[in-house]
Amino acid sequence: MKILLLGGTGLIGKQVLLSLVFYPQIKKVIVWARNSPSSSNPNVPIEVVQVRFEDFKVGKVSIPEGIDAVFCCLGTTINKAGSQEKFKEIDYEYPLLAAKQAKEKKIPGFYIITAMGSDPNSSIFYNRVKGEIETELRKLQFPFLGIFRPSLLIGEREEVRVGEKVGEFLGHLIPFGLLGLKKYKPIPGEYVAKSMIYSLLHDKPEPGVAPIVKIYENDVLWEIGKDHSF
Template sequence: MKILLLGGTGLIGKQVLLSLVFYPQIKKVIVWARSSKSPSNPNVPIEVIQVSWEDFQSGKVSLPDGLDAVFCCLGTTINKAGSQEKFKEIDYEYPLLAAKQAKEKNVPGFYIITAMGSDANSSIFYNRVKGEIETELRNLQFPFLGIFRPSLLIGERDEVRVGEKVGEFLGNLIPFGLLGLKKFKPIPGEYVAKSMIHSLLHDKPEKGLPPQVKVYENDILWEIGKDHSF
């Protein structure tokens, strides 16, 4: 299998690359990143291509041919982006542009990280944008669309996100499982990454069937991540 990874320098993108050693079915990974620095994996050929989204938007660069899947791990926060407009550019416009081109190139699978609570009709801007991109991707009718909705993420980042640090603290303090709140429990980024790969290998669209959409909520991501820990 040959996949394109968008957002390979982020928390989940890095975990995708580190996890690939356990999946010999994946023969090549192409990483698009703003920086040429990206985690390497000696067991999987990884090609890191430094791409600016301005060049992608202008048509100077395009998705490679022969892909089996696109993993979209792009994501930021409004605080880091600097404005709601910039946040929507990164979390909505870039993924949609990539998805449209993937559809044109007949890529059979598109896999994207959104968020718990994604809802195109939400009064909360963050959740609304996440819901809007889900709606647009559904409309493109990929043979298979995987949507992954994690709660607060746990893991090492290049920058500190206060909300996620608080979530990690609460995750260690509160017995979410015993309280029936597992859906809300903060989740390690590696569990989300492994769930994406698990979906790639097991959610096979069948010829002749309508386009398939599968949504992985946070509690399911926990179950898959725990079952596929190494």
């Protein structure tokens, strides 16, 4: 099984690469990134292709043949992007371009990280953009579309995200499970990465069956992420 990973230098993308040692079914990973990822895995062949998504946008690069699934871990914040327009380019335009090309290549599975609260009708710009990309991906009718909606992420990043640091602090301070708020508990990026791989290995569309869209909410990501036995 060969996957294409978009966003291999981010929190979840790096965790995908680190987690592959547990899953011998995955034989090769092609990583598209602006810079070489710091994470690697001696047990799985990893090919890093330095891609500027501006080039992808104008057709200078394309998804290779023989890919079984695309993992889209692209994502930023409005502060880091610098504007709402740039944020939407990274979190909406690029994933949609990749998805359309993957559909043309007849790749059976597309797996994307969005966010808890994704809603195309949301008054919150961030949640609205995440909901809009989910809506557009549904229209492409992949045999399998996996949507992963984590709460605030916990883990080491190259840049500091204040909101996530606050979420990490609250995650240690507040007993979310005891309060019935497990769905909202900040989650390690590792758990989200493992949930994506779990879905790849277990959510198998049947030939001739209608396209499947499966949404993994935060509480389910927690349950899968804690289980290393699958």
